[in-house]
Amino acid sequence: MRYRSESPFQNARLLTVTLALAALAGAMPGHADEKQAKDLLKAMSDYMAAQEAISFEYDTSLEVVTKKHQKLALASSGTVTLNRPDKIRVTRQGGFANVEMVFDGKTLSVLGKDANLFAQTEVPGTIDHLIDALRDKFHRPLPAGDILMSKPYDELMPHVVDVKDLGSGVIRGEECDHLAFRTDDGVDWQIWIAQGQSPYPCRYVVTSTKVAGFPQYTIDIRSWKAGSDAAAGNFSFKAPDGAKERKLSDLPDTDELPEIFSVK
Structure with missing residues (x-):
């Protein structure tokens, strides 16, 4: 398809819609819905904590912003199998990596x-301890x-x-409660929670508001x-034939942000 510029009419219409949405967002009664939004999030949290076994597939989009202010999105997909309190297997495949963690x-x-x-590497403890160690230590x-x-x-x-309760949204045919949160440390996040007896998170979006270009991370959860x-779940690990062992810090492209996108 050949690229063509937007006409002045189309640009004006887009601006009108954008301003209308901005005005609507500004008029939303944040505090009026705060308790309901917190209750919905707490119900999701309690449901998640009560599940001894969980499995799902996911798709992610990690946005990066170049020094020339071009926003790029890196896509990947994977699976999670979790048995509380201390076993998890995660796979992730993207354009730069094909990784499995056990x-x-x-x-x-x-x-x-x-x-x-x-x-x-030895990381004895629960899944909570592992998640903290992966973020803070590794x-x-x-x-x-x-x-x-x-x-x-x-x-x-x-x-x-x-805190805002933004009403309902539909993701892959699943009706969800849509909640939005702002923090005091430069992070906005949104979550869509499935309605009904299994209030699992269908989508989770994190936006860095203190970084130029407002980069954003999105994870969509499916096949819950x-x-x-x-x-x-199979939580044993056997290295493939011919695989070579390295330090965790020396494994290339195991993070969602590949080395080719490192700051230079």
Whole structure:
């Protein structure tokens, strides 16, 4: 399809719609809906914490902004299988990496499938401890780790200063409650929670408001299963034939932001 410029009429119409949406957002009664939004988030948190077994598939989009202010989106997909309190397997495949991570309550194993390299390190403890260690010690945060912890509400709410209930939204045919939050540390986040007896997070969006271009991370969750319906988990790790062991810090492109996009 050949590119063509927008006409003045189309630009004016787009501006009108944008201003209307901005005015609507500004007029939304944040405090009036605050309690209901918090109650919905707490119900999701309690539901998530009560599930001893969880499995789902996901798609992510990680936006980066270049020094020339061009916004680019890096897409990946993967799977999560989790057995509380201390076992999880995560896969992620994108344009730059094909990674598998396994944790059995004692040892974290990470495999870069394309490079046929793996790393192992002792991280005894729960999934909560692992998520904290991945973020704070190894600087390789787990996708949407906060909502996988045993008390998501307690992880998400400490810095929140503004809460909005934006009503309903539909994601892949699932009707969801749409909530928006602002924090005092430069992060906006939104979450869409499935309505009904299984209030799982269908979509989670985090926006960095203090970074030029407002880069954004989105995770869409699909094929959600919990309890006896969850996929059976295998949390043992065996390195493939010919795989070479490296330090975790030396494994290339195991984070969602590949090395080619590092700041230079």
